[in-house]
Amino acid sequence: MTEPSAPTxxxxxxxxxxxxxxxxxxxxxxxxxxxxxxxxxxxxxxxVPDVEDEIVAAVNELRAKYTYVFTTGGIGPTHDxxxxxxxxxxxxxxxxxxxxxxxxxxxxxxxxxxxYTPARRRMARVPHGAALVANPVSGAPGFQTGxxxxxxxxxxxxxxxxxxxxPRLETGAVVHKVTIRGTGLREGDIAEPLGxxxxxxxxxxxxxxxWFRSLGDNGVHLVASTIREDLIEEIAAKLEAIVAAxxxxxxxxxxxxQ
Amino acid sequence: MTEPSAPTxxxxxxxxxxxxxxxxxxxxxxxxxxxxxxxxxxxxxxxVPDVEDEIVAAVNELRAKYTYVFTTGGIGPTHDxxxxxxxxxxxxxxxxxxxxxxxxxxxxxxxxxxxYTPARRRMARVPHGAALVANPVSGAPGFQTGxxxxxxxxxxxxxxxxxxxxPRLETGAVVHKVTIRGTGLREGDIAEPLGxxxxxxxxxxxxxxxWFRSLGDNGVHLVASTIREDLIEEIAAKLEAIVAAxxxxxxxxxxxxQ
Numbered sequence: 001m002t003e004p005s006a007p008t009x010x011x012x013x014x015x016x017x018x019x020x021x022x023x024x025x026x027x028x029x030x031x032x033x034x035x036x037x038x039x040x041x042x043x044x045x046x047x048v049p050d051v052e053d054e055i056v057a058a059v060n061e062l063r064a065k066y067t068y069v070f071t072t073g074g075i076g077p078t079h080d081x082x083x084x085x086x087x088x089x090x091x092x093x094x095x096x097x098x099x100x101x102x103x104x105x106x107x108x109x110x111x112x113x114x115x116y117t118p119a120r121r122r123m124a125r126v127p128h129g130a131a132l133v134a135n136p137v138s139g140a141p142g143f144q145t146g147x148x149x150x151x152x153x154x155x156x157x158x159x160x161x162x163x164x165x166x167p168r169l170e171t172g173a174v175v176h177k178v179t180i181r182g183t184g185l186r187e188g189d190i191a192e193p194l195g196x197x198x199x200x201x202x203x204x205x206x207x208x209x210x211w212f213r214s215l216g217d218n219g220v221h222l223v224a225s226t227i228r229e230d231l232i233e234e235i236a237a238k239l240e241a242i243v244a245a246x247x248x249x250x251x252x253x254x255x256x257x258q
Numbered sequence: 259m260t261e262p263s264a265p266t267x268x269x270x271x272x273x274x275x276x277x278x279x280x281x282x283x284x285x286x287x288x289x290x291x292x293x294x295x296x297x298x299x300x301x302x303x304x305x306v307p308d309v310e311d312e313i314v315a316a317v318n319e320l321r322a323k324y325t326y327v328f329t330t331g332g333i334g335p336t337h338d339x340x341x342x343x344x345x346x347x348x349x350x351x352x353x354x355x356x357x358x359x360x361x362x363x364x365x366x367x368x369x370x371x372x373x374y375t376p377a378r379r380r381m382a383r384v385p386h387g388a389a390l391v392a393n394p395v396s397g398a399p400g401f402q403t404g405x406x407x408x409x410x411x412x413x414x415x416x417x418x419x420x421x422x423x424x425p426r427l428e429t430g431a432v433v434h435k436v437t438i439r440g441t442g443l444r445e446g447d448i449a450e451p452l453g454x455x456x457x458x459x460x461x462x463x464x465x466x467x468x469w470f471r472s473l474g475d476n477g478v479h480l481v482a483s484t485i486r487e488d489l490i491e492e493i494a495a496k497l498e499a500i501v502a503a504x505x506x507x508x509x510x511x512x513x514x515x516q
Contacts, residue, residue: 016465019300021290022481023467025283028305032279042277044312045305047286050465054302077446078466079453119449138470154470188335191377195337207274207308208336209281212396212412223280 007067007172009035011045012058014073014083015153018047026155027072034162039172039227040068050074055086063090063148068169073153075142077119087145088127098126101141108139134164144168173227179253180239182246183219186210189246194222197238203228204235221253265325265430267293269303270316272331272341273411276305284413285330292420297430297485298326308332313344321348321406326427331411333400335377345403346385356384359399366397392422402426431485437511438497440504441477444468447504452480455496461486462493479511 011031017023025047032042043066048054055074062069074083088095102124109116123140126132133142133149135157142151142161149165151158182190187210198206204226212218222243224235236252243250269289275281283305290300301324306312313332320327332341346353360382367374381398384390391400391407393415400409400419407423409416440448445468456464462484470476480501482493494510501508 016463017467017481018286019290019303020483021287021294021300024287028276029279029282032277036279042279043307045277047303049301076466076468077449079449079456080465114444114446117446117450119453120446122449123446154468156470186372188372188375188378188381191335191337191380192375195377198337205274207338208334209275210334210412212414223275225278 007040007170008043009040009068009070010062010066011042012055012062012069012071013045013047014050014055014071015047016049016080018073019049027151027153027158030155030159031070031072031162034159034166035169037174038166038169039174040169041172041175050080050082052082052086052089055083056090059087059090059148063146067147069148071148071150072158075123075140075150075152077117077122081122083150084125084127084143087130087143087148087150090148091127091129091145093128093145095125095127097121097124098132101126101132105139133161136160175225175227176229176232177223177225178232178236178239180222180236180243181219181251181253182222182243182248183251184216185220185243185246185248187220189248190220190222190242193242193245194239197242201231201235204231219248265298265428266301267298267326267328268320268324269300270313270320270327270329271303271305272308272313272329273305274307274338276331277307285409285411285416288413288417289328289330289420292417292424293427295432296424296427297432298427299430299433308338308340310340310344310347313341314348317345317348317406321404325405327406329406329408330416333381333398333408333410335375335380339380341408342383342385342401345388345401345406345408348406349385349387349403351386351403353383353385355379355382356390359384359390363397391419394418433483433485434487434490435481435483436490436494436497438480438494438501439477439509439511440480440501440506441509442474443478443501443504443506445478447506448478448480448500451500451503452497455500459489459493462489477506 011028028045046058074081106116126143127145130143130145135141137157137160151161204224207223209221222239240250269286286303304316332339364374384401385403388401388403393399395415395418409419465481467479480497498508
C-alpha cells in the first residue's frame with residue numbers, strides 16, 4: 001500500500017461452541033464484509049474457548065498488532081459469559097455495572113414484565129473507561145475499550161452493533177475486486193498464465209479458488225483485488241482471456257466488494 | 259482432566275478468501291466434529307492470509323502448544339499456494355518433489371489426457387521428512403510434518419484426508435454431551451440455576467447458547483459436556499428441570515457428540 005492511512009483489523013471469536021464443532025461461525029465473514037467497503041481489511045482471526053487467560057492473551061496480542069480488534073461472544077448473562085471481565089483484565093482496568101446501561105435494562109425488563117435479576121445485571125457490567133455500542137436487537141450493549149470492540153455472539157446482534165461502530169472507524173483505501181468464474185476449469189489449467197499475470201501486475205492481488213461439489217459441479221473462481229479501480233476493466237479482460245484460452249467460457253461475476 | 263492422556267488440537271486456516279469475507283469457513287467445524295469422537299478437543303483456531311511469515315509464525319506457535327495442528331488451504335498449483343513452503347520453513351527443512359507423488363500425479367494426468375505441467379508438479383512438492391496423507395478425491399496429497407497435518411482447503415478434499423489421518427492419532431477420553439432446547443427461553447431466565455449447577459458439578463462443562471432469528475423463532479440451547487458418561491442422564495434431568503421451572507417445555511436433542 002502506498003496510501004498514507006492503511007487501517008487493519010483482527011477478529012477474535014470467543015466460545016467453546018465454535019471449537020467443539022457445535023456452531024459454524026458466520027461473524028468473521030459478516031465483519032469482514034462490513035469492513036471491506038470502509039477500506040479496513042481483516043488480517044487475522046482467532047477462535048479461543050471461554051477461558052479467561054486465553055481471551056486476555058489473544059486480546060493483548062491482537063490489539064498491539066492491528067488498528068482494530070473485534071471480539072464476538074461471551075457477553076450474555078450466564079456463568080460462561082466472561083468476555084467483559086477478560087477485556088477489563090487485558091486492559092488492566094476495573095469493571096462494574098454501568099449506570100446508564102443498568103437503568104436502560106431495568107426499564108426494558110420492566111416493560112417486558114420480567115425480573116431484572118442478578119444474572120441480567122451482569123450484562124450491564126462494562127470495563128471502566130469503555131464506550132458503549134448500541135444493541136437495537138436485544139438491548140444489552142457491546143462496548144469499545146481502546147481499539148477493541150466487543151460484540152455479541154448472536155449473528156443478528158453482532159451485525160446490528162457494527163452499524164453503531166462504523167462511524168467511529170478510520171477508513172482506508174477501498175479494495176476493488178473482480179471475479180471470473182470458469183465452470184469445469186481446474187487450477188492447473190490456468191496456474192502458469194495466472195502466475196505470470198501476478199508477476200506482471202504486482203499492485204494487484206490475484207487469488208484462485210477451486211470448488212468441487214461433484215463431477216460437473218466444479219471449477220475455479222479467479223479473483224483480483226486492488227485499490228486501483230482504474231485497472232479493474234483491464235484485469236477483467238486479462239483474466240477472461242486466460243480462462244477462454246483453455247476452451248472454457250469465462251463468466252464475470254458481479255463485484256461484491258468482498 | 260484426570261486422564262493420563264489428554265491430546266489436544268489446533269486448527270490453522272490459511273487463505274486470503276477467508277479473511278476477505280469471500281468464503282465462510284467450514285473446515286474448523288468438520289475437523290472438530292471428526293476429532294470429537296476420538297477424544298481430541300480443538301482448543302484454538304487461527305485464520306491467516308497467504309503470507310509466508312504469518313503462516314510460519316502461526317505454525318510454530320501452535321505446534322509447540324498443542325498435541326496436533328491441522329492446517330487447511332494453500333496446497334494447490336497456483337502462485338498463491340505457498341503452504342508447503344511455509345511448513346518446510348517452519349520446520350527448518352528442505353522441500354522438493356516427492357518421487358512417489360510426482361509419479362502418481364504424472365500417471366493420473368496421463369489417464370486424464372492432461373499435460374503434467376510445471377504448475378501441477380508444484381503439488382508434488384513435500385517438505386523433507388514428511389509423511390503423505392492420501393487424497394482419494396482429487397489426487398494431490400496432503401502431508402504430515404511432525405505433529406502438523408497439512409490438508410487441502412476444499413472441504414470435500416479436507417474431509418477425505420481426515421480419514422487417512424485418524425488412525426495415526428493418539429486418542430483421548432471421549433466427551434459425552436447432552437443438549438436441552440428451550441424454545442422462547444431467554445438466557446436470563448435460567449442463568450442463576452444454570453450457574454449454580456455448574457458450581458455443583460465442576461466435572462461437567464455447561465454452556466448456554468441463545469439463538470434469535472425472529473420473535474417466536476428464538477430460544478436457548480443448554481449443552482453439558484463431560485467425559486463421565488454415567489452422569490449424562492442425571493445432568494439431562496437437571497437441565498430439563500431448570501427449563502421446565504420457567505414454564506417452557508424442555509426438548510432433549512439427540513446427542514450429536516460434538
